[in-house]
Structure formats: C-alpha cells, structure tokens
Amino acid sequence: EAGVAQSPRYKIIEKRQSVAFWCNPISGHATLYWYQQILGQGPKLLIQFQNNGVVDDSQLPKDRFSAERLKGVDSTLKIQPAKLEDSAVYLCASSPPRTGNRYGYTFGSGTRLTVV
C-alpha cells in the first residue's frame, strides 16, 4: 500500500512568517495525527483527527497553530506567525479503524522546519 505522503520535505522561513504543511494519509485510515518532534526528543502530539473531526488538540498552540482535515482525507497544518522555537520536524501519521493491522500506525517522512 502507498505510504503517508507529506510535503514539503524541508522548509526554511524567517520568524513571524507563515508556513503550511500537507499530509495525505493511507487510504481508509480514519484517524490522522500531527506530531512535533524537536531535535533529540520524542514526537509530541499536536492534534488528532477522526475522519474530519478533532479528537484531541489539547497540546496545539492555538494562538499560532491551526489544522484542518477536509473531507476526512488530506490534512494541512499551519503556523502563523512562526517563532524560533517552532523549529522541528513535523510528522504526520495515520491509523486504521481497527487494530487488526499489525503495523498499526503509518508515519510520513516528515517536514523539517527551520525558523531563522
């Protein structure tokens, strides 16, 4: 099966600029996750979608971050305005409706964001 697609792969912006990341999950995966991974740390959940509804956005800095999942498929994550501390890898993942699939979660290759 095709993997989770993410773009762009790299992005460099100046602080206070805006940026958007795109994710296309595995076909049939109802749940989509965005994680932020700061260098040398484990990924931290930003937001979880079930179809096109938000399940958990408790750790999303809502004053600057926003995310949407149109029609329960693709998703975009936006940062506006960006701060230096937003420099990180942004990972998108999806999971199937049931746990029978031994692989469970499938991750994209991430977008490395550098804010200068």
Added chain:
Amino acid sequence: AQTVTQSQPEMSVQEAETVTLSCTYDTSENNYYLFWYKQPPSRQMILVIRQEAYKQQNATENRFSVNFQKAAKSFSLKISDSQLGDTAMYFCAFTRSNAGGTSYGKLTFGQGTILTVHP
C-alpha cells in the same frame, strides 16, 4: 496521563552482539499497546515490534524481542546479532486502546535512545 521514560540517551554495541534498550511507562489504563519504533536519519518512523498488554507472552520479530513486565510497567527491547543497519534512534511508545483492544488512541513517546552499532 500516560508517561513513557527511556533512561538511556545513548547506547553502543559491537556488530553481531546483543543489546537491550530500556523503557518504563506509567498508566492507570488496563487496555493498551506498547511499541518500539526505529527512526533512522531519514526520519521515517519504522515499527520494530508491538506488544498487546493483555498478552502475557513476549512479542518477538526475528532478531528483536521484548521483555514485557506488566506489573513493573517495564518494556525493554533486546536486539540480537546486531547489524550496522540497526544504527538509529529508538523510541518506546504507548497507546491506550478500547476495552476490546480493537481501536488505537494517540501515541505517547519516550525521549528516545540513540543506538550505534560498531563494526
């Protein structure tokens, strides 16, 4: 809230030898899954092994096996016959599931352990 702790920031091993990575977790849930993921420099998270909490038998996948101690909330990964391609960051992760164990929740990750395999 769930927490996952990996107390070894870095580990190294000689090729063909065995290494064990440690992980402890804290949860009040009864139904959950535990995972080990490998993240090479390409950033792709690759599933190494999965353990269902309701199963007493430790999971194995070829050279990879776990020691799951539910009462102690410990979940270590043993890599046998280490290969150069095993060099990567390894993450322990936790997710709760529903009572039937049929659906996943969000993943909570540990801080990671950098494993280097030397020739």
